[in-house]
Amino acid sequence: MKTNMIKTITLALTLFFVGNIGYSQTNMQEPLAGVKNSMQYKTVDLIYMDKDLSTFANLLMLSGLDASLSMTDKSHTLFIPTNEAFREMSIEDFAELTNPTNRAKLVDFVNRHFKGSKIMSNQLTESKVLDAENGDAIEITNYAGQVAVGGARVIAADIETANGIVHVVNDIIKYN
Secondary structure, eight states: OHHHHHHHHHHHHHHHHHHHHHHHHHHOOSTTTTOSOGGGSOHHHHHTTOGGGHHHHHHHHHHTHHHHHHHOOSOEEEEEEOGGGGGGSOHHHHHHHHOGGGHHHHHHHHHTTEESSOOOGGGOOTTOEEEOTTSOEEEEEEETTEEEETTEEEEEEEEEOSSEEEEEESSOOOOO
16 A cells, blocks of 8 residues: 555655656746845745746755755755756656655755755856765855856856745756
């Protein structure tokens, strides 16, 4: 019974994931463009306000880390991949990531997009390497004047919130 429930949840999330990708391909606009005065929202609340960030928002919720982010007043930075960024991930990998038995893997994935301090885009230089929570390094590079963090290009930078900064990225952040 428990195995069937896990399979059902994984299938539902996979279908949701595939549906969001198809939707975002044709309707993508400037990330968080419809939000006025982002400073009145906490980071976690802000990302739930943009349908093109819903895949990561759902992963954040599934990991259980959304509760911690909503309660913290400590400044932090989130690098949020768009729904489009998940297109490169296979359905099998996404299903494995969202499988409730792999929660530690999901938490690690979400933490890769989190930094426990406020980092503005002008601090993201090629000479800088971000240390991940697990000790791995996330490389900063510049592509024709555009900043990339762990291979993900920053497409919307320095979105200030009540408790941190959000940078929207076009890919999933990878360790060095």
